[in-house]
Amino acid sequence: MPPPFGRETIEAILPHRAPFLLLDEVVELDPGARVLARKRVTDEDCAGHFPGNPIMPGVKMVEALAQAGAIAVLSEEENRGRLALFAGIDDVRFKRIVRPGDELTLECTLETVRGPIGRGKARATVDGQLAVRGTLTFAVQEAAVQEAAVQEAES
Helix, strand or coil, X not given: CCCCECHHHHHHHCCCCCCCCCCCEEEEEECCCEEEEEEECCXXXXXXXXXXXXXXXXXXXXXXXXXHHHHHHHCCHHHCCEEEEEEEEEXXXXXXXCXXXXXXXXXXXXXXXXXXXXXXXXXXXXXCEEEEEEEEXXXXXXXXXXXXXXXXXXX
């Protein structure tokens, strides 16, 4: 699956689906090290935030960065079929308003991976201008472990 690739391949790596799949294309990929992806911001991405003045919510931008980072982690052969979950979000700063019609370029570079826990520096830009940056910590686990935890919580 050499890049560039689109939604079909992204969906083969990530469990996310519309409307919460926030990546359109992976442009560059070095599995286990770095990813560069794109997200074209739509009206739906900003729905209700704010009527008459649509702005992409910061939490969605951070989630898009996390999904990009998950591509870098889950594209490694030993992690196929697993889940990458948030374990921490640090030093996030928002620098630019993002609106429908903007294209976010999302970059995540993994810094440390020790066992199932890792950290990466993430940043998103629009037309070369920094929109958001931060450090994301993730935990990789078997999908079945997550499903069992959800079933237990529901009972």
